[in-house]
Amino acid sequence: MKVSVGFPLGSDGPLGRAAAVAGSHPSYRLEGVNGSTRVAVELDLPEDWRLLDDFSGLLRGEGQAEYAADGAAISGEELFEGLRCFLRKQRSGTPAREWCTPRKLADKQLFPCRQIHVYDNEHLTDNSWYAFGTMGEDGAFEVDKDAITDRVLSDLGPCVRCPILDLDTTAEIVARLPEKIDPAKEIGWGYREDGPLTGWRVVKARDGGEEKASPQEEREGLIERLARSVRNGGAGVAVGGAVGSRNVPATRYEDVGGMRETITLVREAVELPITHPEIFRKLNIRPHKGILFYGPPGTGKTLLARAVAHESGAHFIAVSGPEILNKYWGQSEARLRSIFNEARAKAPAIILFDEIDSFASSRDMMSESFEATLVSQLLSLMDGLNDLGRVCVIATTNRPGAIDSALRRPGRFDHEIEIGLPDAEARLHILEIHTREMPTSPDLDLEHIAQHTGSYSGADLEALCREAALVCMRRTINLRDLEKRVAPHQLSALSVTTYDFRTAMRRVGPSIRR
Secondary structure, rough: EEEEEEEOOOOOOOHHHHHHOOOOOOOOOOEEOOOOEEEEEEEEEOOHHHHHHHHHOOOOOOOOOEEEOEEEEHHHHHHHHHHHHHHHHHHOOOHHHHOOOHHHHHOOOOOOOOOOOOOOOOOOOOOEHHEEEEOOOOOOOOOOOOHHHHHHHHHHHHOOOOOOOOOOHHHHHHHHHOOEEOOOOOOOOOEEEHHHHHHHHEHHHHHHHHOOHHHHHHHHHHHHHHHHHOOOOOOOOOOOOOOOOOOOOOOOOOOOOOOHHHHHHHHHHHHHHHHHHHHHHHHOOOOOOOOEEEEEOOOOOOHHHHHHHHHOOEEEEEEHHHHHHHOOOOOOHHHHHHHHHHHOOOOOOOEEEEEEEHHOEEHHHOOOHHHHHHHHHHHHHHHHHOOOOOOEEEEEEEEEEHHHHHHOOOOOEEEEOOOOOHHHHHHHHHHOOOOOOOOOOOOOOOHHHHHHHOOOOHHHHHHHHHHHHHHHHHOOOHHHHHHOOHHHHHHHHEEEEEEEEEEEHHHHOOOHHO
């Protein structure tokens, strides 16, 4: 941190002593002439802290003194208020670790700064990080990371300028906190019930009388666990969650319609390295690190990625492109790093970046520097994948030309699979999947429907089946009598026909033509 200090030159008094102190620094210089001479000095913190400490006393109340921090003008009151904690630490001679993370807070301190009062408490308080968020209708607590960041910045106040404060580490700690906490699925968490479900809170399991952790785990702070996870390449990075929990989708290949040839390609590129790595070792080749699915919207790119994760038993991490972006500096990159660390810790794993063009477009076309930094971080993480097929990255886009060209070179997303609109045979397969649980008429002619739905994507066909069912409902049940109970004979009369599909086609057309 660079601090510029300027004040009038004086021969005696506080200004004279301040000029004498400044004269010992290599950057000392005089500016102005004819009685308006000023002293100017450039200080590098934390090395030049003693001079700044002297100035804090000698120039106190000096109205003509001017200050700048890293080129930005700042008042003396704001500068010294923000550095008060740092200067006290320097005067005491206490090492930064002991001062910023005192022992009395070691078992609960979340951030490496004593000014930040957000903790990893064993008992829920208003300052616990898991107190920030809302309970969803599904019983999973959604952690509000923006609220945590706002609280951190509020606690820091002017101390955000502290020269020994690592804001990147602070941002990474926030990014590594879990997005959701589901006590019904994750070990170590429980509910604190208070009124309706939306008013419930989550608590550590020991609050609910669960078995306590070992004494060593009680003494180990979250910062130490985070540091160990970084040293171990990401092992145990699920901060506050269940380390052993895995997310394997329920989608199967049977649920993906009209992609028999594409599924064969995907199984060879993704599933085979996970289930049979010995083949690649024998051939002495590396499997693809990244695979790019491209094609029109609604063709099943995301569905296919979920299916291959299920069939290979891989931990699945789905990330929508816009979810990566964060308004706070460094948190987008930290979020990316946490995703790859989680994948390594729970390998075999598949990372899906949906709509990757939303955050990894060509750097030549970007208007903001942080977007280019985010792409560079992704390139670095892709290059760091060394495990033989243990982690595979899949990206989807409907604008392959918009993606940065460096991402499409060998060693990154070097295997591209086009997923286009289904043909008549594929459309029939998709229609059969979406109607297999529907009550249908024996004379329903799905082949006829498949022949007359050219340019429909998989998502369009799903919407068509839904609309056909609604047409059947409107045809069979008098909607004016919905206040009355639906009679059993009316339910048994529901049967989707070819007529319902042809009527639905007037309402639901191919999205590619919109």
